[in-house]
Amino acid sequence: MSKRSNWSIPYVVFLVLFVVLPLVLVLLYAFQDGMGHFTFKNIGKFFTDRDALSTFAVSVEVALENTAICILLGYPAAWILSNKKYNRSAVTIILFIMPMWINALMRTLATAQLFTMLGITLGKGTLLFGMVYDYLPFMIYPIYNVLNKMDKSYAEAAVDLGATPWKAFWKVTVPLSMPGVMSGVLMVFMPTVSTFAISEFLTNNKIKLFGTIIQENINSSSWNYGAALAFIMLIIIGITSLFQKDKDQAEGALI
Amino acid sequence: MMKKVFAKVYIWILLVILYAPLVFIAACSFTESKVLGSWSGFSVKLYRNLLTGNMPGEASLISAVNNTLLIALAAAVLSTLLGTIAAIGIYNLKGRYRKAVIFTNNIPMINPDIITGVSLFLLFVFLHISQGYLTVILAHVTFGTPYVVLSVMPRLQQMNPNIYEAALDLGATPGQALRKVLIPELRPGMVSGFILAFTMSLDDFAVTFFTRGTIGLDTLSTYIYTDARKGGLTPELRPLMTLIFLIILVLLIIINVRKEKQAKKLQYIQK
Amino acid sequence: MAEKIIEFKHVSKSFDGKNVLNDINLYVNKGEFLTLLGPSGCGKTTMLRMIAGFLEPDEGELLLDGKPLVGIPPHERPLNTVFQRYALFPHLDVYDNIAFGLKLKKVPQDEIDKRVRRVLKLVAMSDYEDRDVDTLSGGQQQRIAIARAIVNQPKVLLLDEPLAALDLKMRKDMQIELKEMHKKLGITFIYVTHDQEEALTLSDTIVVLNEGKIQQIGTPTDIYNEPVNCFVADFIGESNILKGRMTGKRRVAFIKHEFDCVDDFDLDEKVDVVVRPEDIYFTTDPAKCQFKAKVNTCTFKGVHYEMWVDTDTGYELMIQDYDPYPVGTEVMLYIDPDDIQVMKKERTCNTLHGTVKDAETVTLLDADFPLPNEFEAGTKVKVEIPFEAIDLMDNLDDGFLDGEVHSILYMGNHYHLTVKTEDGDFLWVDTNDIWDKGDLVGIRFKAGEGIKITKEDE
Numbered sequence: 001m002s003k004r005s006n007w008s009i010p011y012v013v014f015l016v017l018f019v020v021l022p023l024v025l026v027l028l029y030a031f032q033d034g035m036g037h038f039t040f041k042n043i044g045k046f047f048t049d050r051d052a053l054s055t056f057a058v059s060v061e062v063a064l065e066n067t068a069i070c071i072l073l074g075y076p077a078a079w080i081l082s083n084k085k086y087n088r089s090a091v092t093i094i095l096f097i098m099p100m101w102i103n104a105l106m107r108t109l110a111t112a113q114l115f116t117m118l119g120i121t122l123g124k125g126t127l128l129f130g131m132v133y134d135y136l137p138f139m140i141y142p143i144y145n146v147l148n149k150m151d152k153s154y155a156e157a158a159v160d161l162g163a164t165p166w167k168a169f170w171k172v173t174v175p176l177s178m179p180g181v182m183s184g185v186l187m188v189f190m191p192t193v194s195t196f197a198i199s200e201f202l203t204n205n206k207i208k209l210f211g212t213i214i215q216e217n218i219n220s221s222s223w224n225y226g227a228a229l230a231f232i233m234l235i236i237i238g239i240t241s242l243f244q245k246d247k248d249q250a251e252g253a254l255i
Numbered sequence: 256m257m258k259k260v261f262a263k264v265y266i267w268i269l270l271v272i273l274y275a276p277l278v279f280i281a282a283c284s285f286t287e288s289k290v291l292g293s294w295s296g297f298s299v300k301l302y303r304n305l306l307t308g309n310m311p312g313e314a315s316l317i318s319a320v321n322n323t324l325l326i327a328l329a330a331a332v333l334s335t336l337l338g339t340i341a342a343i344g345i346y347n348l349k350g351r352y353r354k355a356v357i358f359t360n361n362i363p364m365i366n367p368d369i370i371t372g373v374s375l376f377l378l379f380v381f382l383h384i385s386q387g388y389l390t391v392i393l394a395h396v397t398f399g400t401p402y403v404v405l406s407v408m409p410r411l412q413q414m415n416p417n418i419y420e421a422a423l424d425l426g427a428t429p430g431q432a433l434r435k436v437l438i439p440e441l442r443p444g445m446v447s448g449f450i451l452a453f454t455m456s457l458d459d460f461a462v463t464f465f466t467r468g469t470i471g472l473d474t475l476s477t478y479i480y481t482d483a484r485k486g487g488l489t490p491e492l493r494p495l496m497t498l499i500f501l502i503i504l505v506l507l508i509i510i511n512v513r514k515e516k517q518a519k520k521l522q523y524i525q526k
Numbered sequence: 527m528a529e530k531i532i533e534f535k536h537v538s539k540s541f542d543g544k545n546v547l548n549d550i551n552l553y554v555n556k557g558e559f560l561t562l563l564g565p566s567g568c569g570k571t572t573m574l575r576m577i578a579g580f581l582e583p584d585e586g587e588l589l590l591d592g593k594p595l596v597g598i599p600p601h602e603r604p605l606n607t608v609f610q611r612y613a614l615f616p617h618l619d620v621y622d623n624i625a626f627g628l629k630l631k632k633v634p635q636d637e638i639d640k641r642v643r644r645v646l647k648l649v650a651m652s653d654y655e656d657r658d659v660d661t662l663s664g665g666q667q668q669r670i671a672i673a674r675a676i677v678n679q680p681k682v683l684l685l686d687e688p689l690a691a692l693d694l695k696m697r698k699d700m701q702i703e704l705k706e707m708h709k710k711l712g713i714t715f716i717y718v719t720h721d722q723e724e725a726l727t728l729s730d731t732i733v734v735l736n737e738g739k740i741q742q743i744g745t746p747t748d749i750y751n752e753p754v755n756c757f758v759a760d761f762i763g764e765s766n767i768l769k770g771r772m773t774g775k776r777r778v779a780f781i782k783h784e785f786d787c788v789d790d791f792d793l794d795e796k797v798d799v800v801v802r803p804e805d806i807y808f809t810t811d812p813a814k815c816q817f818k819a820k821v822n823t824c825t826f827k828g829v830h831y832e833m834w835v836d837t838d839t840g841y842e843l844m845i846q847d848y849d850p851y852p853v854g855t856e857v858m859l860y861i862d863p864d865d866i867q868v869m870k871k872e873r874t875c876n877t878l879h880g881t882v883k884d885a886e887t888v889t890l891l892d893a894d895f896p897l898p899n900e901f902e903a904g905t906k907v908k909v910e911i912p913f914e915a916i917d918l919m920d921n922l923d924d925g926f927l928d929g930e931v932h933s934i935l936y937m938g939n940h941y942h943l944t945v946k947t948e949d950g951d952f953l954w955v956d957t958n959d960i961w962d963k964g965d966l967v968g969i970r971f972k973a974g975e976g977i978k979i980t981k982e983d984e
Contacts, residue, residue, distance in 0.1 A: 008344025008356060011337055011400070015359045018397045022374030023362075025381055077269055080262045090515065092266065094507045099273055101503050105460055105479045106496050110276035113488060117279070133273065186365070194367035197460060197480050211369050211461075218373055218465065223380075230373050234366075241365065417613035420580055423600040424607045425627035425678065432601075435626075439617040 026234070029227035042228035052213060052229070059210035063192035066131040070139040070188050071181065073132070078143035078180075093144065100137045105197060108134060112201045122204040130202035131192055139184035146180030147173070190237055277500055284493035302494045316491055319478035326388070326463075326474060327456035330395030334452040337396065338403025339445050343437075345404065346411045363398040364405075371398055372465030379466065386468025394466040395459065399452030406448035410441050528555040530592075531682060531714050532577060537586035539572060544950065546572050548738040550586070554682075554716060555731075559708050561717045563725040564735035565761070570718045573735075574684050577716065578607045590681070606675035607684040611691060612667045614659040620646075620670055621655045627678040645677040648707065665696045672707070682714045689724065701727050722762045726750065734758050755869050756942075759800040760935055766806075766843050768938045770799040770868065778868055781938060782839035783817045785861060789868040798869045803832070803846040805865035808857055815858035819843065821851045835859070841938035876911040876953050879982065888979065891951050893927040895971050899979050906982040913942065913956035915975035918967040925968020929953065931961045945969065 033039045046052050081093055099107060111130050115122060154176060158168035196211035210233065217226030284302070288295035305316075345356055363371055375394045379386055418440065422432035460476035467477065482489050532554040539547040547569045554560050562570035575581045576588060579600030588595045595603065606627070614623050621642060628638045646652045649669040659667060668688055675683055685704075689697045705728055708715050719725055725732050726746045734741040734749065734757075742749060742758045753759035759767055770780035772791045777784055780799045791797055809815055819835035822842070831850040835843050835857065851857055880890035882905045888897040890909060901907060919925045932946040943955045945967060953969065961967070971977060 005344055005347035005349075007340050008348055011341030011344065011360075011404075012356060014337065014397075014400075015356070018375065018378070018393065019359055019362050022371075022378040025377040026370075026374050029377060073269065077266060080266055083262075085259070090511050091508070092270075094504075094511055095270055096273070098500075098504055098507055099277070101454060101458075101507070102277070102496075102500060103458055103460075103476060103479075105476050105483075106492075106499075107276065109479060109483055109488065110280045110496065114276045114279045133276075136269075136273070190365075190367050194369045196369065201483055211367075214369060214373065215464075218376065223377065226373065227377065230370055233370060237365065237367070237370075415611055415613050417609040417611060418615060420578075420600070421607070421609060421613040421615070422626070423580075424578060424605075425674070426601050426630045427626075428601055431630065436615055439615075442617075 026227045026230050030231040042224050055208050059193045063189050066192045067189045069132050074139035078140045081144050082147035108198045108201050127202045135188045138187040142183035143180040146177045281497040284497045305491045305494050319473040319475050323474040327453050329392050330456045331449050331453035333396045334399035334403050335449045338400040342404045342407035360401045364401045368461035372462040376465040387470050390466045394462045395456045402451040403448030407444040410444035414440050531556040533589040535587040537583045539584050546738050558730040559715045560731045561725040561729040562733050568735040569738040570735050574718050579603050604681045606680040608671050608675050608688045610687045612671040620657050624674045645673045649673045685717045764803050766801045768799045770797045781841040786863040787866040800867040803844040806845045814860050816860040821855045824850050878909045895926050908980050908982050910978040912976045915972045916955040917970040922968045925970050927969040929967050929969050931965045
């Protein structure tokens with residue numbers, strides 16, 4: 001049986017080649033100039049380029065707003081769906097999950113087209129709306145999963161000890177559902193910062209997000225600068241993942 | 256009962272907003288008008304065009320759809336094979352090495368797809384591999400395999416560890432024990448892993464975008480992207496989207512109904 | 527003349543540096559029901575897995591029918607195992623589970639049918655052929671696991687605590703069924719359990735194990751009536767275990783009285799004495815009375831009454847009798863010589879080997895203890911420490927070495943504890959303090975209380 005640990009070797013090789021090495025390359029390109037010399041120039045360029053910085057700020061701002069709105073709208077929805085008093089149909093849940101499985105680009109395009117037909121000009125408002133629309137199911141599903149699997153006795157115990165249902169909800173149910181919320185945030189915040197096609201469609205190219213400038217740079221062969229920007233995004237990912245105490249739990253809410 | 260009404264209304268409002276664009280597209284799929292939103296009379300011509308491949312000047316849509324399915328299938332099969340073997344191996348690892356491998360496995364799931372796309376792009380440039388089908392499939396395997404590992408591992412952990420030994424004890428060689436006992440135990444995990452990898456592949460845009468090179472390889476996502484940038488939306492996309500929407504809806508309903516049936520059956524017998 | 531079907535010859539095994547089996551020598555007769563009995567961690571499951579082929583001995587030989595088993599993988603051994611948690615294949619139904627081994631051997635289909643049905647009848651589960659295994663109860667799963675093993679007609683059936691996960695009533699019923707199965711099938715059963723009652727019920731031969739060593743081998747009556755040491759006496763059934771001393775030919779003194787007995791040891795030799803609670807009798811005849819006592823507690827146990835008495839000499843004894851005696855009564859008691867089991871003491875004190883650090887300190891078990899001595903620094907010494915000369919402290923900092931209470935033996939007027947140090951060394955301590963198994967203690971020696979330090983001969 002112990003020899004079966006050797007079975008992991010092909011995958012480890014694969015991971016090194018296709019996950020570790022590419023990230024190392026991002027690092028290398030980020031800190032090199034076109035001639036292969038080590039430099040901080042690319043990072044410096046980002047911090048001095050006002051456009052880049054403002055795009056970054058806008059992206060983070062939109063991501064935070066999107067995440068917040070998704071939680072505000074999604075949590076109640078998840079709670080209602082998981083509460084047998086209000087919802088006994090499995091079909092309703094499927095209806096919420098289904099959009100997740102349809103190609104994101106398709107959905108975004110459909111939304112943009114609908115706005116155009118309704119005469120709403122594309123801009124920040126539509127961008128935010130489109131983002132929430134795109135990512136809401138990703139917030140609802142993990143929270144729903146956690147709430148559904150949660151032992152009802154916790155809330156009952158709180159009420160038994162004298163808490164009003166409202167208090168029981170805030171002091172017991174919400175804290176215990178945090179892994180689901182964290183999982184939702186994981187699936188919403190970073191992807192929002194890093195999208196590129198979606199923001200183009202929803203704002204008719206008026207607003208650029210961080211993902212877009214990365215894409216533009218790579219496409220125009222300024223790989224070093226593009227890599228530097230990607231590197232900055234990796235830093236943010238690292239920071240946000242520190243806020244995640246138990247990643248396994250969050251992933252469990254996914255599957 | 257006000258709460259109940261309030262709750263229902265809330266849910267329905269959300270659902271309406273969620274589905275409005277999709278219903279809109281579905282509605283517009285039944286008209287020939289080239290401009291989205293204007294109704295030029297009921298017609299199924301777009302459906303006919305799509306299904307017969309008769310799309311003047313837009314034939315590449317069909318090839319994009321074919322590519323998408325082909326790549327998703329290839330990537331899902333490879334991911335499932337690689338991921339299952341990996342899960343068995345990782346399950347038997349211990350200590351810090353195991354944690355490191357699991358962490359690395361999770362990276363493609365945590366990274367935004369643009370990072371995965373850009374990093375793999377740089378990899379293929381660095382290794383001088385020309386980009387095309389091969390690189391896209393490899394890229395999809397990269398982000399699909401972690402999902403397979405994540406689906407198979409719980410099965411390994413829940414499994415009675417004595418089962419493999421019991422097979423040996425009853426006369427099976429290690430190879431037979433693997434095939435006749437271990438794999439069947441893992442099969443549900445392998446299946447859900449396959450479905451996840453397949454779906455992730457179908458859905459992907461950013462990674463494909465960066466790893467498809469310049470040979471004109473298009474998946475559905477990249478096709479839509481280029482199409483939308485050009486300004487119009489190919490009319491045949493409307494029936495395509497509608498059909499995909501319906502297929503997924505039906506599949507999800509079937510799966511959930513089956514799950515409920517099985518749960519009921521188990522309850523009945525255990526009584 | 528019974529043939530030996532399995533033999534262990536000087537078998538040892540270690541895991542991660544820890545010695546799990548130590549020089550095991552054992553043979554199993556063909557057709558017998560042999561039980562490996564002992565507390566968890568004693569090595570019994572390790573022995574079973576070695577026979578099955580999932581482990582290899584580090585040293586020594588393991589033979590089947592006289593031929594060595596080394597290197598033969600489990601699937602080539604004509605043995606089958608019944609696992610503790612059944613290990614039925616969840617994806618196969620009952621029939622396919624049982625037929626698994628037969629299909630691998632390419633037995634023809636009609637023969638498989640016959641044998642599967644026959645064995646299902648044997649375990650009384652004939653109607654369950656097509657059932658999914660996850661719809662079966664624990665007891666039913668256990669029977670299918672047994673059926674799956676015996677349908678292959680193995681030479682030896684290995685059972686690894688198969689009844690441990692069942693409730694009491696189910697366990698007792700299955701024990702009877704297993705015994706009958708053994709009689710009917712005639713194959714050798716090797717059974718592992720920590721439940722001594724189960725072992726006594728089922729076995730032809732019991733092998734008592736502790737800490738990787740065989741303590742005693744014998745029939746259930748032998749083991750029960752004539753345990754050879756404290757461990758066996760304490761592990762099997764209820765006992766009164768007391769310190770004693772031989773005072774003459776077949777005369778032993780314990781609880782400060784003298785008794786006739788049937789074992790003989792050297793005069794004045796320190797011994798351990800075992801008397802079963804059911805072997806202490808009440809009498810109203812002063813001529814028969816050997817000692818007096820006062821009843822302390824009396825509890826109804828269904829089959830009998832269990833009473834604790836304080837003897838006139840300050841010892842506590844447990845007595846089981848069909849009649850109760852009220853608390854506070856003064857009673858007269860006697861014990862038959864046959865019922866007094868005298869055992870050789872395994873040790874009379876702790877014997878440690880260490881080095882002198884200075885005139886006030888000796889290093890033992892990697893710790894420095896304050897022991898005044900007259901040797902030069904660096905001398906290798908043998909230190910004999912009586913059981914009463916060890917102090918156990920609640921506060922680990924008050925001791926010079928950390929240990930954990932490993933087992934507790936009540937000896938009538940004091941406790942005889944086995945304490946295990948961090949490094950796995952054992953110390954034996956006599957104390958009147960009440961400790962629990964698993965308590966962490968600080969160890970100190972009471973200098974002067976009979977501690978003997980002698981120079982180690984090279």
